[in-house]
Structure formats: structure tokens, C-alpha cells
Amino acid sequence: MRITRHYLTLAGRRVHYRMCGEGPPVLLIHQSPRSSDEYRQVMTQWGERFTCIAPDSPGFGQSDPLPIDRPTTEDFADAILAFAQAVGFHGIAAYGFHSGGIFLMNALKRHPERFVALAVGGYPCFHPHELDDVGEAYLRPFHPQPYGEHLLWAWNRMLEQSWYFPWYKPEQARRMSAPHADPMVLHPQVMDLLASGDAYRHGYRAALSAGYDVPPADADVPPALLSSYSSDPMTAHMARFPALPTGWSTAEQPDPAAHYSANADWLAQYPAPGFAPVQDNDRGFLSVRTNAFDGLIHWRGQGDVLHLPGPGRSLDLLPEGVLAIDLPGHGLSDPWPGDPPLDWADWQAVIDAATRALGAREVTSEPLLPGEPELLFPDLSPDRYGNHLVNGWALLRAGHAFAPRYAITRDTMTPMAEGAMDVDCLAREHLALMRSSAARALHQARLSTR
Structure with missing residues (x-):
């Protein structure tokens, strides 16, 4: 089941969302500091029964942050409602996990008429003394540092949140029941954090400072399921809930797979009306199919000339407004289905298809x-200790002072451009490099045409 990707502009703010499946629409709201990428597997499963729509919350993934210095739970909830209206929901059936569920709960409490049904995973009910654990200490500022120090923090912060709750208190009493150190699980989580930057704190702060928004028992509200799975620290909170409204229930599942299955079964009882989604026309994702590639190609801009970023780079590094694409295995485009090809003809076929679709002449x-x-492009596969992130950062720093960037000698010194070591610029280059699974193959394929 294919997931498509789209952009939509709301009041000048860009929103990115994923869509998949057929059937009644279901809105999926992710937790912090993730993005809609968190729901890729869920969407391919639920897509057999629903049309799944999963936006990146403001400031996460590829969505712009809210133009507010310190957004509240209500601000994030209102952003969900505005998105749902823009894409055509006439009655919202939704699922949200952790902070995603908190924002949805706030939206339903204030605007129950907008909802058909709500399913929430891991809704919190903190005791007053627990709120100190999830205050500002939980929300460490996150800014790029010259030598990549922020990368080690990001890796270990996401790693140890499965070891302790809260993550910054490594104590025996804070141990979690399902710790892991799987780099393939951690890497996409860390990449989402890097994409958000310091904006990650806004969504967290808004969710963690929210009050208990479950409506009172006598409220006239749509049905809801509040559930969790055994290893989630929020599972214990369900026993704290006061009496729930009519049609509301709680459930505990043994693991995430059972949790998502149970929530899909529950939501299927309350189908929402159909809708007609819309999207921007100055950027998006082309569906491209050639002999070697079948996937989505990220594009942006307008004009007669199509610009191709170099190996290991992405269109986000090019001037805004120019027509550009991310080649397969780069930026936000899909990877090659197998090993990236070394035959330039396979790359050219994708470029030709995108050129025709975008109406470019050159x-x-x-x-x-x-x-x-x-x-130039060493193996940067996810490493248990996060070394791949730091290695990529060091490689880019060297590239602004030496050529080739892996050869550090007097003879390979190059003039340094003004601002070459600006950490925000390096952070954008680093994101592009770490997203580039096919950089070496592209470089080799282009060399073969000389």
C-alpha cells in the first residue's frame, strides 16, 4: 500500500502530510518529537480499512512552526482543526499518541461538534508532584554546536528515554520496562529531532503543561477510547482517571502491535464522512515509475530549468523558488528499491520523467x-553509539576547508568562504547528507558519463 505525501499552506504556514488507503478518513496525530513518519507502518496496515491522513504537527517534520513565541495546547489543537477543515473533513475520526492525543483531546473538549470519534494512546493524568519531572528540565534547548556536540546529546537523549522516565534522571527508581539500543529504531527518531531543532520544545511544552482535558462524566461528547500498552509509562495513569463520559472506555494492550490493532477495530465502528483533500501546487511529490524506480520524487519551485542538487545534497540547499528535485535516495525522495544503480541510464530515466511532469525544458x-x-561518501549507516552522525558532521566541516574533504594536508587547503562554518548552515547540510542513502552511487554514475 503506497503512502503519498503532500503540502498545504494554511495562513502562510506550510503543512506537510502523508496519506494512504481507502475507506472512511482517519486523522493520525503523532507524538513529540516525531513526525508523520512515525505512522508509516500503521498507515500501510490501517489503509486496508481507512483513508489515513497524518500531518506533521507545527514545527515537526516538514511543517512550519506556529508564528507564536510560546504556543499552548490550544494553539496546537486549533492547528489540527484548521488542517482538518482545509483538507475536507466534515466530521473527524482521529487517533493520537501521547502529545498527539493530548492535542486531540483538547480539540474535542472545546469543539465536540467537529468529531465523530476519538482514540488516544497513552493519555496522561499526572499527579501534581510528577509535573516537575516533565517541566523545563525535560525540554533542554537544542541548537547546533560547532563540533557536533548536539548530535551526541540528541542520540543519547532519544536512546535513554526508553531506559528511564524522565530521560534525564538515570536512576534505579526511574527504570523503564522495555529498554533497547536498536540503532535502526533510534535513527529515524533522532532525524525527526534534528529536523525540528529547538522548535521541538514547543510541542513538548504545550503537551506537558496541558491540564487534564478529558471531559466530565456528564458531558455530551462523541465516543472515545483511551488505551495504552504494557510497557508505556502512561499505562498506569489510566487507573487515575475519574468517571468518563458515556460512550468512553479504557483498555490496556500487551504491546504496540496489539494496541494499534485494537484502536483500528474500535475506530471502524465510527466511520467519518468522506472528503476531498487538497494540496499546494508549487511543491510536492511526484509519483515516478521507471524500469528501476517506482516511488515518490520530492520537488519544489517553478521555471523552465530543472536544478539537480549534487550527491549527498538536497533541494533545501538550493535557492528558494528555483525548480528542483531530490533524486532517489536523497532529501525527501524515496530510496531506490534495492542497491542504488551505478548505471547513469537508470538515474537519467528518473530525471527525464520528472522533467516531463514538471514541464522543464533544461x-x-x-x-x-x-x-x-x-x-567522499563513507558508510554512514546508523551506529549503536551515534558515531555516524558525528562522522558526517566532521566530514562536512572538513569539506569547507579542504579538497578533497577527506585529505587534510597543506596542499589540499582551499579558501574558506565567509560563513562557511556557520552552524545552522552546517546543520542543513548535515540533514541532507544523513538522508542520502545513494550519494556514492550517484557520484559514481555521474563520473561514468564523463
Whole structure:
């Protein structure tokens, strides 16, 4: 089941969302500091029964933050309602996990007429003394640092949140029941954090400072299911809930798979009306199919000339407004289905398809970096200790002072451009590099055409 991706502009703020499946629409709201990427597997499963729509919350994933210095729970809830209206919901059936569920709960409490049904995973009911654990200490400022120090913090912060709650109190009494150190699980979580930057704190703060928004027992509200699974620290909170409204219930599942299955079964009882989604026309995702590739290609801009970023880079590094795409295995485009091809013909077929679809008449590419492909683009696969992130950062720093960037000698010194080591610029380059699973192959394929 294919997931499509879209952009929509609301009051000048760009919103990115994923969509998948057929049937009654269900809105999926992710937790912090994730993005709609969190729901990819859920969407392919639920897509057999629902049309799943999963936006990136403001400031997360590819969505712009709210233009507010310190947004509240109500601000995030209102953003959900505005998005739902814009994409055509006439009655909202929704699922949200942790902070996603908190925002949805606030929206339902204030605007019950907008909802058909609500399912929430891991809704909290903190005791007053527990609120100190999830205050500002939980929300460490997050800014790029010159030598990549922020990357080690990000990796270990996301790693140890499965070891302790809260993550910053490594104590025996705070141990979690299902710790892990799987780099393949951690890497997309950390990449979402890097994409949000310091804006990650806004969504967290709004959710963690929210009051208990479950409506009172006598409220006239749509039905809801509040559930969780055994290893979630919020599971214990369900026993704290006061009396719930009519049609509301709680449930505990043994694991995440059972949790999502049970929530899908429950939501299927309350189908929402159909809708007709809309999207922006100045950027998006092309569905491209060639002999070697079948997936989504990220594009942006307008014009007759299609610009191609270099290996290991993305269109976000090009000037705003120019027509550009991310090639497969780069930026936000899908990866190649297998090993990236070394035959330029396979890459050219994708470029030709995108050129036709976007109406371009000419194609131009960024120049290749000097050096050997295997050294310019070493293996940056996720590492248990997060070393791949730091290695990528160090490689980029060197590239602004030496060429080739892996050869550090007097003879390889190059003039440094003003602002070359600006940490925000490096952070954007780093995101592009870490998203590039096919950089070495692209470099080799382009060399073969010379």
C-alpha cells in the first residue's frame, strides 16, 4: 500500500502530510518529537480499512512552526482543526499518541461538534508532584554546536528515554520496562529531532503543561477510547482517571502491535464522512515509475530549468523558488528499491520523467566534489553509539576547508568562504547528507558519463 505525501499552506504556514488507503478518513496525530513518519507502518496496515491522513504537527517534520513565541495546547489543537477543515473533513475520526492525543483531546473538549470519534494512546493524568519531572528540565534547548556536540546529546537523549522516565534522571527508581539500543529504531527518531531543532520544545511544552482535558462524566461528547500498552509509562495513569463520559472506555494492550490493532477495530465502528483533500501546487511529490524506480520524487519551485542538487545534497540547499528535485535516495525522495544503480541510464530515466511532469525544458546539475566516491561518501549507516552522525558532521566541516574533504594536508587547503562554518548552515547540510542513502552511487554514475 503506497503512502503519498503532500503540502498545504494554511495562513502562510506550510503543512506537510502523508496519506494512504481507502475507506472512511482517519486523522493520525503523532507524538513529540516525531513526525508523520512515525505512522508509516500503521498507515500501510490501517489503509486496508481507512483513508489515513497524518500531518506533521507545527514545527515537526516538514511543517512550519506556529508564528507564536510560546504556543499552548490550544494553539496546537486549533492547528489540527484548521488542517482538518482545509483538507475536507466534515466530521473527524482521529487517533493520537501521547502529545498527539493530548492535542486531540483538547480539540474535542472545546469543539465536540467537529468529531465523530476519538482514540488516544497513552493519555496522561499526572499527579501534581510528577509535573516537575516533565517541566523545563525535560525540554533542554537544542541548537547546533560547532563540533557536533548536539548530535551526541540528541542520540543519547532519544536512546535513554526508553531506559528511564524522565530521560534525564538515570536512576534505579526511574527504570523503564522495555529498554533497547536498536540503532535502526533510534535513527529515524533522532532525524525527526534534528529536523525540528529547538522548535521541538514547543510541542513538548504545550503537551506537558496541558491540564487534564478529558471531559466530565456528564458531558455530551462523541465516543472515545483511551488505551495504552504494557510497557508505556502512561499505562498506569489510566487507573487515575475519574468517571468518563458515556460512550468512553479504557483498555490496556500487551504491546504496540496489539494496541494499534485494537484502536483500528474500535475506530471502524465510527466511520467519518468522506472528503476531498487538497494540496499546494508549487511543491510536492511526484509519483515516478521507471524500469528501476517506482516511488515518490520530492520537488519544489517553478521555471523552465530543472536544478539537480549534487550527491549527498538536497533541494533545501538550493535557492528558494528555483525548480528542483531530490533524486532517489536523497532529501525527501524515496530510496531506490534495492542497491542504488551505478548505471547513469537508470538515474537519467528518473530525471527525464520528472522533467516531463514538471514541464522543464533544461536540466542543470551542481558540480561534483573532487575526490574518490568511496572516501567522499563513507558508510554512514546508523551506529549503536551515534558515531555516524558525528562522522558526517566532521566530514562536512572538513569539506569547507579542504579538497578533497577527506585529505587534510597543506596542499589540499582551499579558501574558506565567509560563513562557511556557520552552524545552522552546517546543520542543513548535515540533514541532507544523513538522508542520502545513494550519494556514492550517484557520484559514481555521474563520473561514468564523463
